[in-house]
Amino acid sequence: MENLKEDSMKMHNFSAGPSIMPAEVFEEASRAILEFNGGGMSLLEISHRSKPFQDVMDEAHALVYELMGLSDDYKVVFLTGGASTQFFQVPMNLLNDGEKALYLETGVWASRAIKEAKFFGNPIIAGSSREANFNFIPKDLNIDPEARYMHITSNNTIYGTQQHWWPDVAMPLVCDMSSDIFSREFPLEKFGLIYAGAQKNMGAAGTTLVVVRKDMLGHVNRTLPTMIDYRTHIDNGSMYNTPPVFPIYVSMLVMRWIKKMGGVKAMEDINEAKAKILYDEIDRNPLFKGTTAVEDRSRMNVCFVMEDPSKEEAFMNLAKANGISGIKGHRSVGGFRASIYNAMPQSSIQVLVDLMRDFEQTNG
Amino acid sequence: MENLKEDSMKMHNFSAGPSIMPAEVFEEASRAILEFNGGGMSLLEISHRSKPFQDVMDEAHALVYELMGLSDDYKVVFLTGGASTQFFQVPMNLLNDGEKALYLETGVWASRAIKEAKFFGNPIIAGSSREANFNFIPKDLNIDPEARYMHITSNNTIYGTQQHWWPDVAMPLVCDMSSDIFSREFPLEKFGLIYAGAQKNMGAAGTTLVVVRKDMLGHVNRTLPTMIDYRTHIDNGSMYNTPPVFPIYVSMLVMRWIKKMGGVKAMEDINEAKAKILYDEIDRNPLFKGTTAVEDRSRMNVCFVMEDPSKEEAFMNLAKANGISGIKGHRSVGGFRASIYNAMPQSSIQVLVDLMRDFEQTNG
Numbered sequence: 023m024e025n026l027k028e029d030s031m032k033m034h035n036f037s038a039g040p041s042i043m044p045a046e047v048f049e050e051a052s053r054a055i056l057e058f059n060g061g062g063m064s065l066l067e068i069s070h071r072s073k074p075f076q077d078v079m080d081e082a083h084a085l086v087y088e089l090m091g092l093s094d095d096y097k098v099v100f101l102t103g104g105a106s107t108q109f110f111q112v113p114m115n116l117l118n119d120g121e122k123a124l125y126l127e128t129g130v131w132a133s134r135a136i137k138e139a140k141f142f143g144n145p146i147i148a149g150s151s152r153e154a155n156f157n158f159i160p161k162d163l164n165i166d167p168e169a170r171y172m173h174i175t176s177n178n179t180i181y182g183t184q185q186h187w188w189p190d191v192a193m194p195l196v197c198d199m200s201s202d203i204f205s206r207e208f209p210l211e212k213f214g215l216i217y218a219g220a221q222k223n224m225g226a227a228g229t230t231l232v233v234v235r236k237d238m239l240g241h242v243n244r245t246l247p248t249m250i251d252y253r254t255h256i257d258n259g260s261m262y263n264t265p266p267v268f269p270i271y272v273s274m275l276v277m278r279w280i281k282k283m284g285g286v287k288a289m290e291d292i293n294e295a296k297a298k299i300l301y302d303e304i305d306r307n308p309l310f311k312g313t314t315a316v317e318d319r320s321r322m323n324v325c326f327v328m329e330d331p332s333k334e335e336a337f338m339n340l341a342k343a344n345g346i347s348g349i350k351g352h353r354s355v356g357g358f359r360a361s362i363y364n365a366m367p368q369s370s371i372q373v374l375v376d377l378m379r380d381f382e383q384t385n386g
Numbered sequence: 387m388e389n390l391k392e393d394s395m396k397m398h399n400f401s402a403g404p405s406i407m408p409a410e411v412f413e414e415a416s417r418a419i420l421e422f423n424g425g426g427m428s429l430l431e432i433s434h435r436s437k438p439f440q441d442v443m444d445e446a447h448a449l450v451y452e453l454m455g456l457s458d459d460y461k462v463v464f465l466t467g468g469a470s471t472q473f474f475q476v477p478m479n480l481l482n483d484g485e486k487a488l489y490l491e492t493g494v495w496a497s498r499a500i501k502e503a504k505f506f507g508n509p510i511i512a513g514s515s516r517e518a519n520f521n522f523i524p525k526d527l528n529i530d531p532e533a534r535y536m537h538i539t540s541n542n543t544i545y546g547t548q549q550h551w552w553p554d555v556a557m558p559l560v561c562d563m564s565s566d567i568f569s570r571e572f573p574l575e576k577f578g579l580i581y582a583g584a585q586k587n588m589g590a591a592g593t594t595l596v597v598v599r600k601d602m603l604g605h606v607n608r609t610l611p612t613m614i615d616y617r618t619h620i621d622n623g624s625m626y627n628t629p630p631v632f633p634i635y636v637s638m639l640v641m642r643w644i645k646k647m648g649g650v651k652a653m654e655d656i657n658e659a660k661a662k663i664l665y666d667e668i669d670r671n672p673l674f675k676g677t678t679a680v681e682d683r684s685r686m687n688v689c690f691v692m693e694d695p696s697k698e699e700a701f702m703n704l705a706k707a708n709g710i711s712g713i714k715g716h717r718s719v720g721g722f723r724a725s726i727y728n729a730m731p732q733s734s735i736q737v738l739v740d741l742m743r744d745f746e747q748t749n750g
Contacts, residue, residue: 033426037433040631048419048428055416062397062709064412066590066636069401069712102466102592103613106627110611138611221628226430228466228592228630247474247502249467263470264585266592267404268632272430345426348433 034370037348038179038323038361039201039222047275047365051226054271065271070264078271079260085277086231089204089286095237096210099255100270101230105131105200108217108230110138112196115252116215117143117170118242124148124169124193128185129156129178130354131198139173142244148172148189155354156181158315169193170241171214177202179222180352182325182359183318188212194238202322203231204280205364206290214238220269223322223363225276228269280364289364296368297321300360303375307382309333313355327357334358337381344377398734401712402543402687402725403565403586411639411729415590418635429635434628442635443624449641450595453568453650459601460574463619464634465594469495469564472581472594474502476537476560479616480579481507482606486533488512488557492549493520493542494718495562503537506608512536512553519718520545522679533557534605535578541566543586544716546689546723547682552576558602566686567595568644569728570654578602584633587686587727589640592633644728653728660732661685664724667739671746673697677719691721698722701745708741 035042058065059074068075079100086098101107112135117123121143125136127150139145146169149160156178165172171194177184179201188195194214203218215234221227234252248254254262260270280289301319304310304326313325328334334357341349351357362371399406422429423438432439443464450462465471476499481487485507489500491514503509510533513524520542529536535558541548543565552559558578567582579598585591598616612618618626624634644653665683668674668690677689692698698721705713715721726735 031426035427035431037431039628040431040434042431043428048430051430052416052419055412055419062395063399063711064407066412066415067399067401067404067406070404070591102468102630103471104466104627107466107613110613114611134612138613141609141611219628221631226632227434227628228633245505247478247505248498249471249474249502263468264404264583264591266466266630266633267585268590269592269630347427 031345033345033347034373035347036360036362036366036370036374038352038359040227041222041348041361041363042365043225043272043276044279044365047272047279050275051268051272066268070261070267075267078274079265082270082274082277083259085274085281086233089277089280090233091210092233096233096235097252097256099232099234099252100260100265100273101232101255102228102266104219104230105198105217106134108198108232109135110141111250111252112173112215112217113139113142113145114244114246114250115242116196116238118244120144122146122166122169123196124166124172124191126150126160126163126172126174126189127152128159128175128183129181131178131180131200132173132175135173135175135198145173156183157313159183159185159318163189165189165191167192171196174198176208177320177322179323179361181314181355182320182323183314184320184322186318194235202320204277204286204289205293205322207286220273222361225273226269228266229273231273276365292368293321293362293364296362296366296371297324299368299371299375300324300362303378307378309382309386310378313357322361322363324360324362325351325355325357327351331356333385336385337377340381341374341377344373346374346377349374395709397709397711398737399711400724400726400730400734400738402716402723404591405586405712405725405727406729407589407636407640408643408729411636411643414639415632415636430632434625434631439631442638443629446634446638446641447623449638449645450597453641453644454597455574456597459599461598461600461616461620463596463598463616464624464629464637465596465619466592466630468583468594469562469581470498472562472596473499474505475614475616476579476581477503477506477509478608478610478614479606480560480602481534482608484508486510486530487560488530488533488536488555490514490524490527490536490538490553491516492523492539492547493545495542495544495564496537496539499537499539499562509537520547521677523547523549523682527553529553529555531556535560538562540572541684541686543687543725545678545719546684546687547678548684548686550682558599566684568641568650568653569657569686571651584637586725589637590633592630593637595637656732657685657726657728660726660730660735661688663732663735663739664688664726667742671742673746673750674742677721686725686727688724688726689715689719689721691715695720697749700749701741704745705738705741708737710738710741713738
């Protein structure tokens with residue numbers, strides 16, 4: 023009986039990444055592995071140079087342009103290696119030895135980006151919340167006007183903070199949008215380069231989106247390995263070598279779904295409403311409290327703890343017993359983290375909120 | 387009626403890569419995208435740090451050790467970026483500025499590896515068949531004993547040549563095995579580093595296998611970006627950052643299948659037999675001829691042309707009408723290329739051979 027119940031239990035996936043995607047994406051991707059496009063073969067076995075896959079690649083590129091409202095001044099490529107590879111690829115392509123770039127240190131990922139930038143230029147920390155375990159976004163910034171760009175992590179998955187304003191600087195912003203891409207609009211004209219690992223809000227692990235304004239490139243005088251030079255991939259439509267076929271296909275399906283849902287602005291409105299439901303309960307329920315500065319709260323990753331940490335295990339068990347998956351907080355913050363990306367339905371958030379209320383009734 | 391016939395036609399996928407995989411791999415991968423491991427969630431949405439995926443990663447590593455018969459002196463990592471990334475990552479990790487490495491130039495991929503090595507060391511061409519459009523493997527080699535390694539492409543997909551002997555040199559071999567990994571045994575003790583993009587004989591596009599002998603690393607004095615240093619990935623079990631979950635899972639399934647088939651030696655025997663069927667017909671049939679030196683013929687990619695090139699279109703149409711896919715030769719060679727990787731059944735090769743005989747009857 024216990025097993026039967028488990029088997030039929032609806033799961034609510036709050037994982038930080040890889041993470042929830044629309045059910046229709048899983049269904050279509052599953053079918054494509056058996057047979058793609060009516061051609062009698064799997065998506066995984068056809069040539070990446072074949073028309074059916076070229077169509078996928080073309081649509082994936084076109085959807086990025088459409089969803090972000092990009093002009094031709096921007097180039098779109100699908101790469102591999104995750105944001106961690108961009109941490110060095112960005113400065114290697116954009117900074118000459120000794121040239122300055124500003125970095126906002128808002129978490130461990132930002133710190134890693136700074137570490138890699140030191141190999142190729144002179145990263146300067148414009149602001150840091152390290153001393154507060156990154157529980158807020160620094161607002162009082164030191165802006166060196168000589169810097170070639172300013173690097174920002176738009177959403178900090180581990181800590182649950184998010185950039186809700188953009189620095190008023192003359193140099194272009196370079197932004198790691200891995201965990202909130204396509205979740206909201208932003209002032210494109212401020213951005214020179216945007217990158218995002220796909221596996222949070224854009225698809226399956228295995229591809230990295232890079233959007234770069236053309237005038238950012240061609241400035242450095244070092245010789246770049248062919249695969250590291252963004253221009254290689256721009257000039258070859260992300261097909262200089264065999265691309266990660268399946269991860270790009272899944273990203274294309276997710277972007278199709280976003281478009282069908284009304285686009286990025288529609289997602290933003292939905293995400294605001296979804297996050298409010300959970301934060302309102304955290305603020306109302308005397309057993310729980312948020313871990314970040316209120317004004318910097320992320321609409322993607324909601325981090326919270328219990329006033330009485332000894333009760334956290336009991337709440338975790340209650341959540342698990344009700345199909346809530348992936349809400350254990352990162353070890354550096356503790357407590358809980360509910361990741362509520364684009365594909366997270368409001369109904370699942372309501373299940374979590376109802377459990378918080380139930381727990382208050384029985385343990386308050 | 388025409389459509390009905392098309393729909394039910396059995397396809398024979400001779401693509402050079404991405405390429406054929408066992409049907410059971412497609413079936414299991416397709417199921418995993420709907421639900422993985424009985425957990426009520428897709429493989430694509432679970433954390434890469436979760437036990438179910440850690441088990442996949444562990445099994446993938448273990449299967450490489452088992453299928454290749456590796457000792458603990460070797461380390462196994464799954465990376466991204468394809469062989470094209472290894473073209474620069476290998477010399478960046480192994481060569482100091484000015485240090486020599488030997489390269490055997492057996493095709494365009496080998497040439498690209500040489501080009502990237504120039505950024506980080508001093509690649510010396512030990513032999514080249516460029517003047518003959520790479521239709522043979524150079525045997526008369528210039529061996530500089532100071533070279534730190536000798537780089538070989540074990541199988542040349544475009545031209546249909548394959549290394550059937552290994553240079554008798556003191557330095558370790560570094561080998562691009564992208565198109566014949568797990569297809570045959572080789573003398574492991576000669577090899578210091580092996581790499582392979584997965585999408586030909588090992589799985590789906592999106593991951594790259596690297597096998598490296600421990601003593602090869604730690605020699606260079608340049609500072610390596612974290613993601614470029616092989617030791618980062620060795621120390622973190624290929625999980626320093628989010629790995630390409632699905633491509634690694636598919637490689638694991640393919641390796642399970644190879645093991646079930648009897649392992650690499652069994653595959654080698656089958657591959658020899660399969661290739662013989664096709665080469666025998668090419669040699670017997672007066673309409674066709676092979677394009678490479680007989681002693682260097684690849685058992686993975688069989689390249690051939692027609693004595694009368696004007697008949698090639700008609701044969702291609704006959705092949706297509708019978709479900710043969712992907713046999714158009716690379717533009718730099720022309721004619722036909724039948725890629726007959728591990729998963730290619732003998733029955734499909736027989737279909738192709740029968741069509742060559744039929745064509746001889748009607749057009750000879």
